[in-house]
Amino acid sequence: MPSPYDTLIRTPNPYQPRSARIVRITPLVKDNVLFQFRFEDEEFSREFSYKPGQFVELSIFGVGECPISISSSPTRKGFLELCVRRAGRVTNALYQLKENDLVGIRGPYGNGFPVAAMENKNLLLIAGGLGMAPIRSLLNYALDNRSDFHDVILMYGARDPGEVLFRNELETIRHRDDIKCLLTVDEASSEWDGYTGVVTELFKEVKLDAAATYAAVCGPPIVYKFVLKELLAQGFSKNHILMSLERKMKCGVGKCGHCSIGYKYTCIDGPIFTYWDAMNLRELI
Amino acid sequence: MKNYLLTEEQIIALFNAAAEHYELYVPVNSENGQVFCWEKTARLDKMVPSNIQPTASIKKFFFPNSEPMFGFKKEKQEIELYQAAASVPRLVLGVHSCDLGSIKVLEALFKDTVDDELFREKRQNTVLVGISCSAKDWACFCSQLEINSRFSQDGDLFITPREEKYILSVTSAKGEDYVNKYLENGETVAGFTPANDLGEEETFTLDFPKIKEVMDSGFELPVWEKFARKCINCGICTFLCPTCHCFDVFDEARRERGARFRCYDSCMFPEFTRMAGGYNPRSAKAARLRQRYLHKYKYFVDNFNLIACSGCGRCIRHCPVNVDVRQNLNILQHSGSEGEDD
Numbered sequence: 001m002p003s004p005y006d007t008l009i010r011t012p013n014p015y016q017p018r019s020a021r022i023v024r025i026t027p028l029v030k031d032n033v034l035f036q037f038r039f040e041d042e043e044f045s046r047e048f049s050y051k052p053g054q055f056v057e058l059s060i061f062g063v064g065e066c067p068i069s070i071s072s073s074p075t076r077k078g079f080l081e082l083c084v085r086r087a088g089r090v091t092n093a094l095y096q097l098k099e100n101d102l103v104g105i106r107g108p109y110g111n112g113f114p115v116a117a118m119e120n121k122n123l124l125l126i127a128g129g130l131g132m133a134p135i136r137s138l139l140n141y142a143l144d145n146r147s148d149f150h151d152v153i154l155m156y157g158a159r160d161p162g163e164v165l166f167r168n169e170l171e172t173i174r175h176r177d178d179i180k181c182l183l184t185v186d187e188a189s190s191e192w193d194g195y196t197g198v199v200t201e202l203f204k205e206v207k208l209d210a211a212a213t214y215a216a217v218c219g220p221p222i223v224y225k226f227v228l229k230e231l232l233a234q235g236f237s238k239n240h241i242l243m244s245l246e247r248k249m250k251c252g253v254g255k256c257g258h259c260s261i262g263y264k265y266t267c268i269d270g271p272i273f274t275y276w277d278a279m280n281l282r283e284l285i
Numbered sequence: 286m287k288n289y290l291l292t293e294e295q296i297i298a299l300f301n302a303a304a305e306h307y308e309l310y311v312p313v314n315s316e317n318g319q320v321f322c323w324e325k326t327a328r329l330d331k332m333v334p335s336n337i338q339p340t341a342s343i344k345k346f347f348f349p350n351s352e353p354m355f356g357f358k359k360e361k362q363e364i365e366l367y368q369a370a371a372s373v374p375r376l377v378l379g380v381h382s383c384d385l386g387s388i389k390v391l392e393a394l395f396k397d398t399v400d401d402e403l404f405r406e407k408r409q410n411t412v413l414v415g416i417s418c419s420a421k422d423w424a425c426f427c428s429q430l431e432i433n434s435r436f437s438q439d440g441d442l443f444i445t446p447r448e449e450k451y452i453l454s455v456t457s458a459k460g461e462d463y464v465n466k467y468l469e470n471g472e473t474v475a476g477f478t479p480a481n482d483l484g485e486e487e488t489f490t491l492d493f494p495k496i497k498e499v500m501d502s503g504f505e506l507p508v509w510e511k512f513a514r515k516c517i518n519c520g521i522c523t524f525l526c527p528t529c530h531c532f533d534v535f536d537e538a539r540r541e542r543g544a545r546f547r548c549y550d551s552c553m554f555p556e557f558t559r560m561a562g563g564y565n566p567r568s569a570k571a572a573r574l575r576q577r578y579l580h581k582y583k584y585f586v587d588n589f590n591l592i593a594c595s596g597c598g599r600c601i602r603h604c605p606v607n608v609d610v611r612q613n614l615n616i617l618q619h620s621g622s623e624g625e626d627d
Contacts, residue, residue, distance in 0.1 A: 013402045015354045015534075015545070019364045061357045061364060062538030065545075066561070088561030102364050221564070248560045250534040253399040256550070257531030258557060260580065261566075263587035268398050282504045283566055 014253055017059045017104030018044060023079065025099055028165050031086040032130065033095065034071065037105060038079050050074050051112025052137035053216075053244055053272045057252045058082065058090065059104030060097075066090040067249040069271070070108065071133045073140035080105070083133035083165065109252045110271050113138050113242060118214045122151040124206075126227055128199055128219025132156055132165045134244045134271075135218050139173075146178055151213075153180045153206055157199030157223070160185050161192045180206065200226045203234065210235035218244040224285045228275060241275035245284065286438070287455040288477040289468065293332050296444065296451055300329050300376060300414070302467040307376040307412070310346075312337040323377055332451075333379040333444065336420035342527035342599060343384035344391060346377055347407040350524075351548035354403060354534070359541045369544075372407045378414045382437035383427045383597035385415050387527035389439060393589040394530055403547075412463050413440035415456075421483050424598030426611055428482050429491045432595055436479030445480060452477055489615045493582065493592055496618045500583040504575070508620055512578075512613050513571035515606050520551035522600035522608070523577070528585075528593040531557070552576050582614070 024036040039045035055069045066088065072081035086095050097103070115138075123142055127135040135154075142152050154173070158164045164183065174181040182202045184195035195202060199219075215231050217224065224243060231241050247259035247266040259266035262281040264273075278284045291299070300309060310323035311333055322341040356367035392408065395401040418434040421427075427434055437443060441460035445452040452474065455461045464471070499506075523529040533550035537543055550557060553573055559565040567573050585593035594610075601609050 013355065013368065014399045015403075015547075016366050016368075059545075061359050061545075062536050062543050064536050065534060085562075091561065102359075102362075104364065246560065247566065248558050250532065250547075250550075253401075254397060255395060255399075255401060255530065255532070256534065256547075257552060257580075258550070260576070260584070262579075263584040283572070 015106070015251065017057065017065075017106040019102055020080070020105045022097055022099050022101050022103065028083065028167075029163050032083060032165060033086075034081055034083050034166075035094070036072075036079050036081050037103065039105070040102075045078060048077075048080070050108035051115060052141045053113035053134055053242075054108035054110045055134075055252075055271060056080070056082070056105050056107030056109065057249075058084075058094070059106070060090055060093040061104060063093040064090045065104075065250075067109070067246075067252060067267070069134040069137075069244065069246075071136045073137050073144060075141055075144035083130070083136070085130050107252065109267055111269065113216060113272055115141065119148045121149065122209065122213040123149050123153065124208065124213050124215040125152070125154045125156075126199060126215060126217045126219070126223075127154070127156045128223035128227075129158060129163070130165070131218030131220070131223065131244070132158075133218075135216060136166055136169075138216055143173070143176075143179065151180070152178070153182070153208075155182045155184070155199055155202040155206075157184045157186070157202075157219075160187045161189050161194075182206070198226065199223065200230045203230055208234055210240075211237070214240050214242060216242045216244070221285065228278075228285075231275075236275075238276040238279065239274045243273050243275070243278065243285065245271050245273055247271075286477075287461070287464075288474050289453040289455075289464070289471040290447065290474045291451050291453050291471060292449075293451065295468075295471070296332065296453065297329050299453075299464075299468050300378060302469075303376060303463070304328060307374045310375060310377045312339045312379045323379070329378070333414070333416055335379065335416045335418060335444075335446070337379060338381050338383070338418075338597065338599075340525065340599065340603065342525060342597065343377070343380055343388065343413070344527050344530070346375060346411055347388075347404050348391060348395075348530060348532075351546055352403065353544040353546050356542070356544040357538075359538075359543075367544075369403070372410045375411045376414065377411060378416070380413050380415045380440060381418045381597075382415065382432050382434050382439070383425075383595040384527055385413060385437045385439035386427070386430070386432045386595040387597070388413075390528040390585065390589075390591050390593050390595075391530055393591055397589070409459075412442065412459060415440040415443040417443075417445040417480060418483060421485060422598070422602070424601040425485060425596065426491070426598055426601075427596035428485045429487070429611070430493070430592060430594060430596040433479065433482045435482060445477075454479075489611075491611065491614050492618055496614055497583050497586055499617050499620065500579055503617065503620075504579075506617075506620055508613075508616055509571045509575040512608070512616075513569075513574045515608050516553070516570065516574055517606055518553040518555070518570055518573065519605060520553045521603050521605065522610075523551040523553055524549050525599040525603055527595060527597055527599070528581070552580070578610075578613070578617075 019040040026034040250256040254268040395404040438456040581593040
């Protein structure tokens with residue numbers, strides 16, 4: 001077999017990532033860190049765009065690659081933020097890196113949230129645990145394009161106050177009057193001034209016009225189980241309920257087969273699926 | 286379609302003529318009669334055999350067991366990427382209709398959404414020469430998929446014996462280029478009628494549209510559990526299958542240099558869908574077997590209007606526990622509404 005080191009790049013193939021530098025590392029909660037990256041190629045960095053809800057493939061050369069949802073909003077150019085939980089081989093290797101170290105990134109991949117269709121509607125963003133990572137992209141997108149949307153409501157549930165991601169940011173957002181930001185934890189501590197209880201409890205705190213609202217949900221399987229039931233009870237139509245799902249992925253471009261669910265691939269047809277998709281695709285949730 | 290009438294010597298000369306520019310691959314008989322794969326040969330000295338279907342399928346020429354996707358060199362302040370070297374032009378001889386028929390499945394997949402250059406470059410660089418099959422065995426079922434074992438236009442050239450001579454059919458532009466370049470004094474024939482399929486001893490007929498219909502609403506059928514009881518999830522069927530294309534991606538590195546590779550993976554393995562956090566959407570064996578069947582005979586049809594199966598029979602011939610996909614599909618096609626099985 002010819003050695004892959006011998007010839008310089010002639011044509012880049014779709015599996016080759018671009019070099020990106022870690023510009024800032026912000027620990028959020030235990031084993032969850034926000035990494036800010038900037039592509040080495042300045043022109044590419046300036047032009048790099050994506051939709052909230054899309055993901056990238058993150059490479060640590062010599063270790064491997066894994067899909068991570070984008071946490072930053074495309075409205076804020078020049079950098080890319082990924083909220084990464086330490087879970088497997090690649091994320092463990094990422095945690096060993098420091099600011100100014102190099103990684104590889106390719107993407108963006110996936111369909112993303114249908115933001116154009118969501119304009120002039122109310123947005124109900126529901127996140128559980130690490131599900132806040134992709135929801136933050138949509139949240140900041142909505143705040144930066146505030147006049148494009150009617151009411152914006154965030155419902156975010158975490159296990160305890162120490163597990164709330166982006167807490168400082170959310171504290172600031174809580175005091176804005178153009179968004180309703182509801183935070184809840186399963187187990188409160190004395191300093192906690194948000195709600196206590198599971199995220200579905202928060203439905204009592206808001207009045208929803210389901211017909212004029214898009215719901216975007218992301219969280220562990222248990223969140224879908226209860227939140228979807230509640231949304232249907234509120235009268236949401238099935239294609240106004242959007243979910244960001246995760247699957248094992250390798251290629252990110254619909255070839256390798258790992259993320260196949262029914263006739264869809266999570267990497268190209270998802271990761272955003274409607275409840276309508278979920279009804280027609282077994283194994284989806 | 287142009288057809289030439291050639292003698293054995295002419296056929297041999299035609300493929301030897303390009304030996305300088307092409308690597309030549311032929312299925313050859315080893316001592317025990319088994320042929321694992323096409324073997325590289327310097328020169329062709331006798332006619333290409335028509336009775337050999339190698340154990341490994343044709344896919345490995347375009348989608349090898351393992352291949353580098355790119356190389357990398359990590360410096361402190363820079364990462365350099367290296368493209369995998371270009372493939373060598375190849376001439377693969379003696380390919381049966383089933384393998385030729387499987388290629389359009391992989392082509393559809395690797396071209397869709399994002400063009401996979403690793404696959405395309407090798408396919409473009411390979412001339413496939415089919416041959417009229419002269420020996421079906423007990424596991425063959427290409428007839429059921431309406432593949433003619435004795436003639437196919439899915440490759441670049443195709444050889445059919447006629448009396449003491451051979452008809453060489455030109456079945457693609459690439460095949461035509463090859464013939465124009467290397468054939469000397471070829472006599473064309475008009476009115477060539479391809480031979481009919483060899484036929485098989487069928488005990489039942491597989492109705493693929495009907496099977497798809499059953500599958501469309503058959504996610505919860507009890508037969509999946511039944512099929513899975515026998516299966517040991519070894520993955521042999523997926524590795525040998527000419528249309529299975531799932532792959533894993535991994536890095537190999539020594540100090541600052543390394544490469545990213547892809548290699549065959551199998552949806553039969555529990556790790557195939559297990560995520561870093563531990564959640565596995567297809568942890569049950571029956572769910573994985575169902576995935577494989579549905580992917581071949583339903584999902585691929587939904588997406589590309591192609592059945593991801595060419596009836597080559599490798600999965601039947603080489604299964605260590607005698608799982609026979611034909612029998613399972615037969616059970617499926619009769620278990621539509623009432624659940625007549627069990």
